[in-house]
Amino acid sequence: xxxxxxxxxxxxxxxxxxxxxxxxxxxxxxxxxxxxxxxxxxxxxxxxxxxxxxxxxxxxxxxxxxxxxxxxxxxxxxxxxxxxxxxxxxxxxxxxxxxxxxxxxxxxxxxxxxxxxxxxxxxxxxxxxxxxxxxxxxxxxxxxxxxxxxxxxxxxxxxxxxxxxxxxxxxxxxxxxxxxxxxxxxxxxxxxxxxxxxxxxxxxxxxxxxxxxxxxxxxxxxxxxxxxxxxxxxxxxxxxxxxxxxxxxxxxxxxxxxxxxxxxxxxxxxxxxxxxxxxxxxxxxxxxxxxxxxxxxxxxxxxxxxxxxxxxxxxxxxxxxxxxxxxxxxxxxxxxxxxxxxxxxxxxxxxxxxxxxxxxxxxxxxxxxxxxxxxxxxxxxxxxxxxxxxxxxxxxxxxxxxxxxxxxxxxxxxxxxxxxxxxxxxx
Ligand code: GLU
Numbered sequence: 001x002x003x004x005x006x007x008x009x010x011x012x013x014x015x016x017x018x019x020x021x022x023x024x025x026x027x028x029x030x031x032x033x034x035x036x037x038x039x040x041x042x043x044x045x046x047x048x049x050x051x052x053x054x055x056x057x058x059x060x061x062x063x064x065x066x067x068x069x070x071x072x073x074x075x076x077x078x079x080x081x082x083x084x085x086x087x088x089x090x091x092x093x094x095x096x097x098x099x100x101x102x103x104x105x106x107x108x109x110x111x112x113x114x115x116x117x118x119x120x121x122x123x124x125x126x127x128x129x130x131x132x133x134x135x136x137x138x139x140x141x142x143x144x145x146x147x148x149x150x151x152x153x154x155x156x157x158x159x160x161x162x163x164x165x166x167x168x169x170x171x172x173x174x175x176x177x178x179x180x181x182x183x184x185x186x187x188x189x190x191x192x193x194x195x196x197x198x199x200x201x202x203x204x205x206x207x208x209x210x211x212x213x214x215x216x217x218x219x220x221x222x223x224x225x226x227x228x229x230x231x232x233x234x235x236x237x238x239x240x241x242x243x244x245x246x247x248x249x250x251x252x253x254x255x256x257x258x259x260x261x262x263x264x265x266x267x268x269x270x271x272x273x274x275x276x277x278x279x280x281x282x283x284x285x286x287x288x289x290x291x292x293x294x295x296x297x298x299x300x301x302x303x304x305x306x307x308x309x310x311x312x313x314x315x316x317x318x319x320x321x322x323x324x325x326x327x328x329x330x331x332x333x334x335x336x337x338x339x340x341x342x343x344x345x346x347x348x349x350x351x352x353x354x355x356x357x358x359x360x361x362x363x364x365x366x367x368x369x370x371x372x373x374x375x376x377x378x379x380x381x382x383x384x385x386x387x388x389x390x391x392x393x394x395x396x397x398x399x400x401x402x403x404x405x406x407x408x409x410x411x412x413x414x415x416x417x418x419x420x421x422x423x424x425x426x427x
Contacts, residue, residue, distance in 0.1 A: 003051075005043070005051045006051050006053055008300075009041055009043065009051055009052075009053045010053045010054075012041065012293060012296050012297065012300070013039060013040075013041055013053050013054050013293070015296070016039070016289045016292045016293050016296065017039055017289070019288060019289050019292060020036075020037075020280070021280065021282075021288050022280035022281050022282050022287075022288035022289075023280055023281060024036050024262070024279045024280055024281070025260040025261065025262075025279075025281055025285070027163065027260075028156065028159055028160045028163060028260070029159045029162075029163065030153075030155050030156045030158075030159030030160070031061070031156070031159075031260065031261055031279075034060065034261065034262065034279040035279070036279050036280050038054075038055045038058055038060075038262075038277060038278065038279060039054045039055060039277070039278045039289060040052065040053065040054035040055040040056040040058065040199075040200035040275075040276065040277040040278075041053055041054060041056070041200065041274070041275070041276050041277075041293050041297075042056050042199075042200040042201045042203065042204035042274070042275045042276075043204055043272055043273070043274050043297075044201075044204040044205045044207070044208035044217060044272060044273045044274075045208065045217070045271070045272045046208060046211055046212040046217055046270065046271060046272065047217060048208075048217035048218045050201060050204060050205065052200060052201045052204065054200075054277075055200070055277065056199060056200040056201045056277075057199050057201065058199060058200075058277070059153070059197040059198065059199055060197065060198065060199075060261045060262065060263065060277060060279075061153050061156040061194060061195045061196065061197060061198075061259075061261050062142070062150075062193075062194060062195075062196045062197070062198045062203075062259060062261070062263065063194045063259030063260050063261045063263070064096065064112070064117070064194065064257065064258065064259040064260065065198075065203060065206075065257050065258070065259040065263050065264075065265055066117075066138075066142065066193045066194055066196065066259075067111060067112050067116075067117040067120070067257060068111075068112070068210070068232050068235070068236050068240070068257050068265075069141065069142050069145060069206065070111070070117055070120045070121050070124060070138065070190075070193060071083075071087075071111040071112075071116075071117075071120045071231075071232055071235065072210075072223075072224045072228050072229070072232045073120075073124045073125075073137070073138065073141050073224075074111075074120040074121075074123035074124055075224075075228045075231060075232070076224050076225065076228055077123065077124060077125055077126060077137075078123045080227075080231070082123065083120065083123055085107075086107055086108075086119050086123065086179050087107055087108050087110065087111050087116045087119050087120055088102050088105075088107045088108065088109050088110055088116075089110055089111075089231075089234070089235055089238075089239075090102070090109045090110055090238075090239075091109070091110060091238045091239045091245055092109040092110060092113055092239070092243070093243055094113075094243060095242070095243065095285075096112075096113050096114055096242050096285060097113075097114045097166050097167070097170070098113065098115075099115055099169075099170055099173060100113055100115060101115065101173075101177070106177035106179065107179065108174070108179070110235060110238075110239040111235060111239075112235060112236070112239040112240055112257065113239070114166075114167055114170055115170045115174060117190060118167065118170060118171050118174060118180060118186045118187065118190050119174060119179050119180055119186070121134075121138070121186055121189050121190040121193060122134075122180050122181060122182075122185075122186050122189075124137050124138050124141075125137035125138075131185045131188070131189060134189055135189050135192055135193070138189070138193050139152075139193070139196060141223065142193070142196055142206070144216060144219070144221060144223050145205070145206040145209050145216065145223060146198060146202040146203075146205055146206050147202075147205050147216055147218045147219055148202065150196045150197060150198060150202070151196070151197055152192055152195045152196055152197070153195050153196070153197045154195075156194075156195040157191060157192055157195035160191050160194065160195065161188070161191055164187055164191055167187050167190070167191070168183065168184075168187050171183035171184070171186045171187045174186070194259075198263070199277075200263070200275045200276065200277040201275075202275075203263055203265050203273075203275030203277075204265070204273045204274060204275040205217065205218065205273065206265065206273065206275075207265040207266060207267040207272075207273025207274060207275060208267070208272060208273030209223060209273070210229055210232060210233060210255075210267035210269075210273065211267045211268055211269055211270065211271055211272055211273050213226050213229050213269070213270075214226060214228065214229045229269075233255040233267060233269060234255075236255040236256055236257050236267070237249060237255045237256075237305075240255060240256045240257040240258070241256055241257075241258055241284070241286055242258065242284045242285045242286060243284055244282075244284040244286060248286075248291075251295055251298070252266070252291075252294045252295055252298045252303075252304070253298060253303070253304030253305045253306055253307070254266035254267070254268050254274070254294065254298060254303055254304070254305060255267050255268075255269075255305070256294070258285070258286045258287060258290065260281065260285055261279065262277055262278050262279035262280070262281065262287045262290065263275065263276070263277050263287070263290070264276045264277075264286065264287055264290040264291070264294060266294060266303075268303055268305060269305070271303070272303075274294065274297060274303075276289070276290035276293045276294060277290070278290050278293075310342070311337060311338060311340065311342065311343055312340075312342035312343045312345065312346045313346075314336065314337055315335055315336065315337055315338075315339055315343030315344075315346055315347065316333065316334075316335060316343075316346050316347060316350055317334040317335060317336045317367060318332070318333075318334040319331070319332070319333050319334075319350060319354065320332050320334075321356075321358055322421065322422055323421075324360065324420075324421045325420065325421045328358075328359055328360055329357075329358040329359065329360065330358050330359075330360035330361070330362050330394070330419075330422075331354070331356035331357075331358040331360070331361050331362065332362040332364055332419070332422065333347060333350065333351065333361070333362065333363050333364065334364040334366075334367065335347060335363065335364065335365055335367065335368050336367035336368060336369075337367070337368065337369055338368075338369050338370050338371075338372075339368060339370070339371045339372070339375040339379075340372045340374070340375055341372075341374045341375060341378070343375060344371075344374070344375035344378040344379055345378070347363075347378075347379065347382070348378060348382055351382060351386075356391075359390075359391060359392060360391065360392045360393075360394060361386050361391045361392070361393050361394070362393075362394045362395075362396060362419055362422075363379065363382075363383075363393070363394075363395050363396070363413075364396040364419070365395060365396060365397045365399075365401050365402060366396050366397070366398055366399070366418075368399075368401045369401070370401065371401055371402055376402060379402065380402075380405060380406070380407045380408070381407070381408075383395075383405065383407040383411060383413050384407040384408050384409060384411050387407065387409075387411040387413075388409075388411075392414070393411075393413040393414070394413060394414045394415075394416060394419065395413045395414070395415045395416070396416055396417070396418065396419050397415050397416075397417075398417045398418070
């Protein structure tokens with residue numbers, strides 16, 4: 001049997017193919033040579049399954065889609081404080097190549113506009129790196145996101161370098177504000193990074209690495225930490241689609257970044273990375289058919305980030321009472337899935353409402369996948385309070401999803417793999 005996903009993607013591609021509106025970017029002369037009819041869509045899941053149709057193996061220059069990755073590297077290499085001191089996180093509402101600086105500090109408003117990205121480029125790698133080493137850190141890291149070695153499209157680099165007067169002007173003003181150290185090096189390195197060749201397939205995997213909390217789905221390598229991913233995806237959400245961010249968030253609802261060569265990436269946390277490629281751009285600078293493809297995928301596949309099932313409802317699998325062998329009774333709360341604040345709240349409120357009469361209370365975690373930090377603290381506090389009410393508390397935790405269950409005040413619940421005497425145990 002064949003998966004239905006490539007068939008579905010081919011159908012969506014076919015439906016969007018006819019739209020020939022928009023125009024290929026020509027302010028970088030080499031980009032004007034792109035075949036405007038090229039069209040691709042690729043999906044990569046956090047498990048590393050890649051589905052790609054159309055011109056998904058055609059290389060094109062990454063352009064501004066490099067910006068979120070440059071930002072992630074700067075945050076990783078220099079830390080949040082140093083980066084935030086130089087680049088803000090506010091949407092500019094202006095074109096990507098405007099000099100959008102914050103009044104007072106002179107910081108570029110965000111890392112997704114050129115002024116911001118020129119700055120974050122200079123914060124990649126450790127302070128002492130020379131220009132070649134800094135570029136190599138950027139190229140190597142973007143390659144690790146893609147899962148293969150990326151190379152520079154020298155024709156695009158030369159073409160943009162000959163015409164990058166505006167970026168040079170931005171960099172010189174940033175130098176005057178003491179934001180970038182060497183404006184020529186910043187423009188050269190940033191332009192080279194923008195000239196790295198990628199395919200739609202590469203971009204889907206790069207986006208999926210963000211969706212997978214910083215771990216490349218195919219290589220399993222951790223490239224950036226969860227705190228960095230959260231920051232980058234937040235800024236992509238508010239500033240990623242040039243000055244059309246509001247429209248994008250309300251319709252497609254996926255943290256995204258587009259570039260003037262016609263690519264778009266979207267990273268849906270915990271689920272997938274998506275990439276489209278179609279060179280004709282709309283008035284905002286976003287790929288016309290790329291936006292249409294993403295709209296359609298989001299709608300058909302329920303990908304809007306504000307459209308999530310309530311996980312709390314499914315956390316409590318069962319509450320039941322059993323007789324234990326030694327003539328005692330136990331109340332078993334069987335949990336399942338991923339437990340976060342609202343799931344833990346549901347457990348706590350159920351226990352409080354039921355006020356179990358049994359002398360033993362069992363939290364059965366055998367079917368729990370993960371417990372986040374706040375839920376862990378709440379469940380341990382529940383254990384402490386139950387112990388304070390003279391209840392014996394037992395955790396069924398074969399996978400150690402709640403390791404080292406120290407509830408405080410010297411309270412440690414018994415931890416077992418299976419509960420003796422539970423006829424349903426584990427079912
Ligand atoms: N290298 C391009 C520039 O700085 C990137 C622009 C873009 O993709 O938005 O003009």
